[in-house]
Amino acid sequence: MMKRFNFNTTAKAVFSAGILSFALAGCGSDGKDGEDGPDAPYGVDIKSATTLKAKITHAAVTDGIVSVDFSLENANGIAVIGLEEFTDINTLGFGIAKLDALQKRTLVDTTAPDEPASRKGTKPTQWTSYINSVKTPNEAHIPEGFEALATEQIQASIETSCKTDCITMLSAGEYRYTFSKALSDYDQIDGLNTEYNPELVHRVTLELRPTSKTQNATLINTHFDFVPALDREATPEETRNLVNLQESCIRCHSDNYEHAWAPKLAMHGTKRTEIENCVVCHTTYSGDPETQATLDFGSMLHRIHQGTYVMAGYGGSVHDYTDVTFPAGDGCQSCHIQGEDAPAQADNFFYHRQEACASCHMAEFNPVDQKAWFTPPENQKDRGFVGNYFHYYATPEMDGVPGADVRSHFVAGDCSACHADDSNPMGAAKFHTAKATETINVRDAYAYEVSNGTYDADKGELTFALTWDKATLPHQDTSISSFYINIQAFDGVEFVMGPRPSSGPLGRNEGRISVDLTSVETNEYLTAAADGNTITYTLSGIGAPHTQIMDLKQGFIDGKLSVCAQAPDQTPESASLVDCATMAESNANFTVYVGSNKASFSEDGSDIAMRAMVASEAKCASCHEKQADFSESHSYKYAGAPDNSCRACHASEPNTAVKLADGSCVACHNGAPAHAIKAFDRGFDFKVLIHGLHADKRTGYYNPNKAKGDITFPNHYGDCAVCHDKGQLTMTNLGNKPAFAAADGEYSPTVAACASCHAPTAAGKEAAVQHFIANGGVYQGTAGEYVPGSESCATCHAEGKAYGIDKVHPVNYK
Incomplete structure (x- = not known):
């Protein structure tokens, strides 16, 4: 009888290895080991990256061709790979500009020569893009009333078509972009100096967005200033930066770029956000062909905030900013913030230039209706349309700045009043x-x-x-x-x-x-x-x-x-x-x-x-300025x-200034029965008033010149963090607050705050009203109906709760 042996798995493995070794012992040499192949790039693929950070590390100009080295990583510092193969990337653009003498925009019929050497006073350098084109008006895109103004204009641009064809991967997360042409091969335009000078400061810009969906975490705008001849990065003192985006702009505007409909400073398809990138295209010589409006960055912003700017954008979309309201004062320092931490060129607004000066003093004028200004008076120098106005034709009665007598300085021979020099380094800014x-x-x-x-x-x-x-x-x-x-x-x-x-x-x-x-x-x-x-x-x-x-x-x-x-x-x-x-x-x-x-x-x-302080005084002041009036x-x-x-409440003299969040306003603007002469959607209880104003939900105003839609809010009106600090929305002690008595009924305190946006009137807002009532709130109730403490809103909606105010609104605490 044959005896069976039971091998377990381990024994079988050992036995097999021994047999294999014995068999191989009879073979010849297998030769030298081959060299290890290169390691596969380690990192997260850009197509799956949920966060992106970019840094330009070097830029150079070789034989007129610009190359830019940059790194990509995610928020955890892990290299982002695969950019060179991402042919379907939504946005990848690079700009290149030099910091050189100011170049003026040529207006229709302008005969005055533009010679930088002939200009008076201090003239700081400005950005000139190497990538420019002449744009002809598209008749179908000309806004009504601007037909006579439409004319060819120069526009600066960046390179956006080459995308990944111009990308080389240097190593994991390290890339090089090489511009598709030498600088001299881009369109050369008569009268525009784009000659390359390696001694000048240059700026390269990068914009990157992986998909058509804008997300703060993956939207890239960055820049790098450098001196080609010295092969080094430019110092802050060598370049040009006048304002800080966060300090000057985002203090009022929203940087929640991914929100679908909220107003935000993300332009050109919500992909351009940084000032340093903007100014490479929004140059002193750029204009809009359909309206002849300037595209100069400073002048454009002056006019937008004044409500005097209209231009035709991409695809003929009309950008009409004539309804813009500006909540701060009219002084330069509202945006041009000076001080120890300000950009190195923060004082450059001292120095005059054509477009910036005209943006305020000539806001309502144009080269067609005021064509006579192209011609100087007899025996006077032709200074061009803008220069002729300031030197010969301006009067205090017509000037865009009421009462400004700008011509009197020329008559008096006081050139430095506008043209900054050693005798008056501030130039016209001393007046402003x-x-x-x-x-x-x-x-x-x-x-x-x-x-x-x-x-x-x-x-x-x-x-x-x-x-x-x-x-x-x-x-x-x-x-x-x-x-x-x-x-x-x-x-x-x-x-x-x-x-x-x-x-x-x-x-x-x-x-x-x-x-x-x-x-x-x-x-x-x-x-x-x-x-x-x-x-x-x-x-x-x-x-x-x-x-x-x-x-x-x-x-x-x-x-x-x-x-x-x-x-x-x-x-x-x-x-x-x-x-x-x-x-x-x-x-x-x-x-x-x-x-x-x-x-x-x-x-x-x-x-x-x-x-209790339930709003931030500092946040009020960030838009309305300190001691707002x-x-x-x-x-x-x-x-x-x-x-x-x-008049103890209504008169302007004792009230209406100083502070907004410390109770000074609430002392009059409260829910007392004295205010019951007005309907809720015109209510003067402070929370109802302020929410309704900023969200533009009020149906009327005492000001006879103001109507619904006249107040523009530069941020998302649903972002509570615009006015409230973290911890101010816990809804504690609301049970002690009185109801708000309006002409159309009584409103419990939490309902009053919420309804001011969500249901200023009941029509079409039945679901919201029922939600209020079902949770102990009173909406258009009878006098005395509200029992203090009966609202249960805080159970779900207090800050920090699962459905807290900070969760159900697009709150963007910083």
């Missing part, structure tokens, strides 16, 4: 910045502090002190037009303006008094006692109708000082204070508002807790005489 500079000086000179006040209920008196470092008291200073102190009762949770009883000697508001400190000699209820730099004021007569102040015996005090100043456009160095009685005598006179700290008052003068908005009803009746 005079008002802003004087405002700062006045606010510094008139800085003051309000102390906590002490309220004596038995006497009906409020005593507070003012720290005042000037020798002249406020009521004796002829440069002070008014100095209002606002006194507002506060119950510890919210400001509430109660019913309006008959008027008393200090107005008719139950919880608010505005008193002018300059009236101390005429107001029998106000006295002042000075001791060094402290002035102690006592306000008496606080009785009926000010029942909230009498009952609560606590609240807040703040001030608004109005100073008469002058910033002459002819001699800005003489900017000074003026007698308020002479304010109407000169267009150079203006009012400077000086705000105060927020002090409190109580029976013992101690601090009281501030109202909304006097005009408050001057359409009950304006003037703020010591009397309704």
Whole structure:
């Protein structure tokens, strides 16, 4: 009987290996080992990359051909590979420009020569692209009314057609782009100097977007400034950067580039975002053939923010910016931010140039309707259309800057007033910045502090002190037009303006008094006692109708000082204070508002807790600037005489300036029944008002010149982070807040905030309204229907929750 052996797997393997070794032992030599092949590139393929970062590491010009070395990696620092094979890439473009003498745009019928050597004053260098073309108007794309202006224009561009055909992979994540032509082989245009000079600073730009879908994480805009002759990167001092995108632009505009419909600074198909890239095409000599509008970056932005710009874009799309509203002041420093951290060329706005000057002073003029300006007066030098206007034809009555007498400087022989030189390094900027500079000086000179006040209920008196470092008291200073102190009762949770009883000697508001400190000699209820730099004021007569102040015996005090100043456009160095009685005598006179700290008052003068800050003062100021002034908005009803009746709230003098988020506005703009004369979609409760304004949901305004659609918001109105800081949307203590009483019913506090955008009226918003009501909210309810604390909105929608405000809105905290 044959015996069977049971081999396990291991034994079989050992046995087999032995047999194989024995068999091979009889074979000859297998020769030398071959060399290892190259390692496969390690990295993430660009087609699957969810994040991209690019850095240009080197650029060179060899025999006139530009090459650019750059790296690609993801957010984790892993090399991104496969670009050279990505033939279906949506966007891959490179630009090349030199920093050289300014080149002017040639306007129709211009006969004046453009010779840089003949120009007066300091002229900083400007970008000139090597890639340019002459564009002829497309008749089908000319906007109505611009037919006479359509004409050939030069346009700078970048190289976008070569894409991956011009890409070479150097190593994993390292690439080289070689331009398809030598610089001299791009179109050469008569009158435009594109001669290559290796001694000049050059800029290469890169734009990259893998697919047609724009995503912040994968959209690339970057640049590299270099000096070809020295084979090195240019220093910040050698190149040209005037403004910082984040500091100057994104403080108001949105950089949430991937959002489908929100306004955002992503242009040309939402693929171009960086200023340094923009200026390579938006050059001083570029124009739009269909409208003859300038495409110069600075001039274009000036006109857009003024609401005076129209041009025809790609495919004939008309870009009409005439409805744009600008929330900041009209000074240069709103965008041209100077200081230690500013770009190296931040002061370059001091220096005049044709397109920038014309963008404001000649905003409503054009070479057709004002054709006569092409011809100078007899025996005068022809300076071209723009130059002839400034030197010969400008008047204060017609100028785009009301009252500006620009021609007078030429008549007086004061060339440096516009043409910056050693005698006046600021050039025309000394006029443009005079008002802003004087405002700062006045606010510094008139800085003051309000102390906590002490309220004596038995006497009906409020005593507070003012720290005042000037020798002249406020009521004796002829440069002070008014100095209002606002006194507002506060119950510890919210400001509430109660019913309006008959008027008393200090107005008719139950919880608010505005008193002018300059009236101390005429107001029998106000006295002042000075001791060094402290002035102690006592306000008496606080009785009926000010029942909230009498009952609560606590609240807040703040001030608004109005100073008469002058910033002459002819001699800005003489900017000074003026007698308020002479304010109407000169267009150079203006009012400077000086705000105060927020002090409190109580029976013992101690601090009281501030109202919860649910919005960011800094974010308000980022667009509206510090100590924003909304006097005009408050001057359409009950304006003037703020010591009397309704004007304690409505008049522009004591209110409408200084701070927006500390309760100063909410003191009047609250949900009190006094506001029930207006429907909800015109409500003046602050949250309803501000949401409705920024989202353009209001149906009407007191301003007779304003209508729905007139307010443009430069960010996504659904991005709560534009106005709110992280942690301010937790919805805590909302149960203590009062309802908002409108003419069409009562609204619970959370509903009031949400409905101001989601359901300003019920029509077509039935689902939202039912959602409010189903969760304890009140929408158009009867008076008293809302029971404080009945809303359950915070359960799901408080910040940080699964369906929190920050989750269901496109909130972009930074």
